[in-house]
Amino acid sequence: MSADRKSLPASVLFACNLNSIRSTMAEAILKKLHGNRIFVDSAGVRPAEEPDPFTAEVLREDGMVPPAGAPKGFDDLEETSFDLIVALTPEARDKAEDLTRTSATDVEFWAIDDPLASPTGGNRDRRLAAYRELRNKLRRLIETRFPRAEKAAG
Numbered sequence: 001m002s003a004d005r006k007s008l009p010a011s012v013l014f015a016c017n018l019n020s021i022r023s024t025m026a027e028a029i030l031k032k033l034h035g036n037r038i039f040v041d042s043a044g045v046r047p048a049e050e051p052d053p054f055t056a057e058v059l060r061e062d063g064m065v066p067p068a069g070a071p072k073g074f075d076d077l078e079e080t081s082f083d084l085i086v087a088l089t090p091e092a093r094d095k096a097e098d099l100t101r102t103s104a105t106d107v108e109f110w111a112i113d114d115p116l117a118s119p120t121g122g123n124r125d126r127r128l129a130a131y132r133e134l135r136n137k138l139r140r141l142i143e144t145r146f147p148r149a150e151k152a153a154g
Contacts (some may be wrong), residue, residue, distance in 0.1 A: 008146060009083035009106075011039040015092035019044030019071035020052040022088045022112050025135055028064040029142050038146065041079060045091045047071035058131040074099065081105075086145075088112040110141060 014026040023042035030040045048071045056066040074095060084106045087093035093109045100107055115130040 008034075008038060011079070011082045011084070012041075012146075013077070013082040013085045013096075014040070014042040014088060015044065015074070015085055015096055016042075016088040016112070017045050017091050017114075018048040019073070020048040020050070021055050021115060021131070022134065022138070023092075024051070024055055024067045024071070025059060026086065026088065026138050026142060027067050028059045029135070029139050030146060032064045033142060033146060033148060039079065041072075041077060041082075042067060043072045043074045043077055045073070045089075045095050047073040047076070054127055054131045058128065058135050062135065084108065086110060089114075108145075112138070 012030060014023040014030075016023040019042055023044060027040050027042040030038060034040075051066065051069075051071060059066045081103070082105055085096040085100065085108070087096045087107060087109045089112070090109075093107065096105075096107045099105075112134070115127075115134045
């Protein structure tokens with residue numbers, strides 16, 4: 001088993017502000033990359049009321065399954081013990097650090113901009129382009145941080 005494979009956490013929580021775009025994309029990407037080898041979930045500091053339809057669209061077009069159900073907050077999580085929390089916003093980092101002060105959970109901060117922060121003018125194509133750019137950035141970060149083990153020859 002490679003050193004990278006050994007260093008993979010058994011469980012990861014991705015956290016952002018609303019749990020409707022960034023953290024749900026990251027959850028879907030890691031699930032596609034590692035299947036059930038890593039338990040993955042996502043949550044938001046102040047969860048949105050509904051899933052973001054553009055998130056679902058750009059995940060599906062890349063062969064991923066968007067997380068089921070409504071966006072979740074930290075209090076909505078069924079599992080609360082994670083090896084790693086990846087915070088994607090400063091607010092999520094603060095919440096994760098508060099929650100893990102007395103646990104062995106690692107917290108990493110990846111500064112990921114909100115795709116809606118850039119003006120899209122309500123234009124569907126520009127908005128989808130911003131979401132695709134976010135998806136691709138998250139995929140690169142996740143593939144680097146959580147590499148797949150190469151299959152042994154034989």
